[in-house]
Amino acid sequence: MNCKTSRLLIFLILFAGTTLPTLAQKTLSSLNQTLRYSRYSRLSLKIIPIKKSETSFKLQFQIEKIEENPEFNSFSFTYSILDSYDEEILSDNTSILTSEDLKYNTDRHWVFEKTIDIAASKETSIALFTALDTRQGDEYYYSIDIKSSFVFDQANFGAYYANNVGFDQTYLNVGESLLFKSNGGPNLHGFYYPTSLEIPYPPMETKPASVSRETQVIDQGDFLELIPKSFDEIGYYFIQSDTNANAGLILKTTHEAFPKVRDWDEMVDMVAYISTRKEHESLVAAEDKKKALDAYWIGLTRNEDTAKELIREYFRQVEFANILFTDFKEGWKTDKGMIYIVMGPPQEVNFYLDREVWSYGGTNESSRIRFTFARVKNILSPHYYTLNRSRAYQPVWFKNISIWRSGKMAF
Incomplete structure (x- = not known):
């Protein structure tokens, strides 16, 4: 049995047979996504959306290999495009991703890329990425709103490591560089916020949090895409291709020891x-x-x-x-x-x-x-x-x- 056939059978098992009555009612809001935050996860999933036009979006589906030397064939990957968090997840709105779909296979990542079309009139569209560990049945999920009432717009550019894999961390250590690729013009624009924010109140403290003083913003001006850009100050950066638009990319910069303790x-x-x-x-x-x-x-x-x-x-x-x-x-x-x-x-x-x-x-x-x-x-x-x-x-x-x-x- 070849790899593609095997993965198809796994997919059919998910959506057919004796488990069909339960799975037919599976929705994004009903999924238990606890493995996303587990200390013992074997994988970490991410979806990076990039706007190509008003109705077209490139989705980069990234899998960080936390487990040492994982075998691709140990997992089954699918993605779904949903209209709401309550839409049933069925075979009709789910697609299989096989080794033939791999865009990149590096020491740290497997990466798929797919372009999807969303009607301009549609107000909500959510992408769901699923990885099934076929050895023990663990399911990993990652979802992101492509369009919704909580998303101003998607950026038409992306940030990448030197090997063209999309930047998938929540932070960047100070002094490191990223490469930007844009579907717009050659120039991007950066704003720097040299801000240190306070720790939160405990969960039973109901009084309003203190209001921060006016945040300092430093306009760093334009920089060119396709040329590595270094981020040399601790704080956070907001990158835009159009400063009159609402879309942009946030980058938190941290000390060199982060995520560990510095001192x-x-x-x-x-x-x-x-x-x-x-x-x-x-x-x-x-x-x-x-x-x-x-x-x-x-x-x-x-x-x-x-x-x-x-x-x-x-x-x-x-x-x-x-x-x-x-x-x-x-x-x-x-x-x-x-x-x-x-x-x-x-x-x-x-x-x-x-x-x-x-x-x-x-x-x-x-x-x-x-x-x-x-x-x-x-x-x-x-x-x-x-x-x-x-x-x-x-x-x-x-x-x-x-x-x-x-x-x-x-x-």
Whole structure:
């Protein structure tokens, strides 16, 4: 049996046979996308859309190879174009991707490219990318709105690594370069924001967040496509092909050690989520941050070996939060990053047009804890979410912090 036939059979199994009654009701909003945020995922999926015309879009479907030396034939890849988050996912709106469709196969990525047409009159169109691990049945998902009420417009250019693979990280280490390719003119325009943003309030704090002072914006002028551009300052950049339009690309630039911790001062900032106010103020004021942090961790656990394990696990969570949730803020400073660090990876993740919902624990509906992140229309990012805060979160939040402070992971 050849590869293409085998993959076709896998696809038919997904949409036929005894599982048909269940799968016939599968929608984007019903999919549990928890593997997207798992610490043990074998793959990471991304869709990068680039506008070619008012009705035509190039979609780059990217698979980052997290597993060492994965075999392409161990996975089955499909994509769907949907009109809503509640549209049924069926064979009629789903296409198979085979090895013959591969655009690039590098040490780190498999990449497919497809061009789709969307009628100008259509208000909503969503692309869904699915990878099925045929060895154990795990399904990975990634979706993106091509058109919706939360998307101003899609950029008509893309950012690429030197090997022509689309830039798929949430951040760029300062001093690194990217190559830009545009469907418009040869010039692109850059704006730089030298901004450091504050950490979020805890989930039970319902008072409004403090309003930032006016953000400084530095107009960096035009630069040419097809020539590597270096990003040399920490902050974030907004790239546009037309400064009178709403479409653009956000790039968060970070220190060289990111997504890991850079220094003791940054480590002090990051322990705010599991510290009392008095403890954190004491750490901030300490002249010798390393000595103060050593005393802090050992003071929590009363055991040096346990303290070392706690440090390792806590900052591993920080690193994952930085990889997964960085936008124009570092991932650990976002609402999602805060919840992820303290509560751990969610056990269920559901996406809707206007929100994303994380669920934790419980054997029934009444015992489950849910965090809802409301989607905010933002010109910088179509994927910007803020947590719906509630005082009801206080008991579970303090419980998890206590578990962390006892020297254990809270998950």
